Amino acid sequence: MNNRFKLGNYSLYLMLLPGLALIVIFNYVPMAGLAIGFQQFNPTKGLFGSEYIGFENFKYVYSLDDTMTVLRNTVSIAVMKMIAGLIVPIVVALLLNEVGKAYFRKGVQTLIYLPHFLSWVILAGILMDVLSPSTGIVNQFLGLFGIKPIFFLGNPSWFQPVLVISDVWKEFGFNTIVYLAALTGINPNLYEAAQMDGAGRRKQTWYITLPGILPIIILLATLSLGNVLNAGFDQVFNMYSPVVYSTGDIIDTYVYRLGMINFQFGVATAVGLFKSVVSFVLISVSYMLAYRFANYRIF
């Protein structure tokens, strides 16, 4: 086993160097920078000069009225997105699976994947236009049924449903692919056998198709657990406004405003640290579950 240290293999370590340097500087140094959360941070004094104040920032955040609202909004938006984002793609994949004409299936797929690739800046611009109470086409359509214009993005009770629906709208097509791939993996002999036994289409779906993709469904549901505190910064930031803070403000937007607008770096970092730690625990648990029950490995 002497060839392990042949000159040739040193180049393997050299190749890793640029990547290692990047993650150390831009990922690991900021992790050390989480210490800001325990400091009375002063940008001119920096990380090493600022005063250590223990858990004061956390106590301060806990005393703010907004904090609980923000936490509640985050979890409620994220969980609704997780559930809707799991069910809709499964249903669409099952429906697409029943389509016989290949060109129709392809056409539908082409159109429903599209929103996934556009940024939330673009999509928020589009949504603000179509949802506008004065000129938006959605309200014009509702007007046909005598419904008064609704200010979807300016009404706290509408804001969360709009977030969930528009997020599903953007992502369901893309997530459908995974289930469609799983559906093609089901052994066709099973369907033939079921037909022989006299099972109709509905029974085949219920007893063959669904159990066939159940492992994937469970896997994706488990992995999504890590997102309980991820309500979708890009989307919320581009669609919310002070009018809907009561239902639309989430941890990430809260951290942004505390830090980048109010310059309370210590307090903002404390909130960010809370989110990072809780998310880390959730992700680790979900990966461990996925590994144990679905033998899923990330690498």
Next chain:
Amino acid sequence: MVRRKSPGRTAFIYCNYTLLALLSLLCIFPLIQVLAISFSSSYAAASGLVRFFPVDFTLDAYKYVATKPEFLRSFGITIERVLLGVSINMLVTILVAYPLSKDSSQLRFRTAFVWLFVFTMLFNGGLIPTYVVIKDLHMLNSIWALVLPGALPIFNVILLLNFFRNIPKELLEASFMDGANQWSTLWRIVVPVSLPALATITLFATVGHWNAWFDGIIYMNQPDKYPLQSYMQTIIVARDMSNLSLDDIDKLKNVSDRNIKAAQIFLGALPILLIYPLLQRFFMTGIVMGSVKE
């Protein structure tokens, strides 16, 4: 064994086709409406007369956008960041994925290295500490702040390393037999046989850089350094009218705000729409690639 379809089955098929057709239209109608508005006159757009076809067809909105220096400048910055960013992404991703695709007998501490990279997907310093680091490195207002922090998307590394691992061992051994070292084997054998995987990752990286907007907002203090999506964020979403010059206001008389916004939204989405056929072809490969493991 062909059986006649039952009436229930026929009804289901019709409903299914209708439902799926409606669903697909729902995904593009908003985009089509924005396109129609961008080609309509300001009056028609402002009074909500436009449905899915332009009313009083005109190119005024596009002419206005084409003369807007901010739009053109930010467009240029985005092109620069995409070219620079994607090149760096690809280079570093390949260089990291190749050693990690070896097993521990060739790369000692392989598992530790992999975890070092993967850990950054599980835990992060968050917004403020990252900002402080970028600021202390004096990278604010520089294109490097948009390019370097995300230069190594770990997800792409994992996709690529799984692809590299499935390359037949004989191919690499033959290359080493011929006296090639790791470096030349990587560039002459591994990279050429991995072109489909590399194409997929290049497309992911391109879309990522094109769509990125938040880094521009926080790391660029001067709006004239904004890439396109950050600039659009400030004008379309944040609706800040204060930075309009008198000249702008004069031009605005002919064109309502709404069709200008629509034109910019469409132009911002256009490059993605143009490469969409490619994206569609390759991301299926990407997903399959990510799931194939030994």
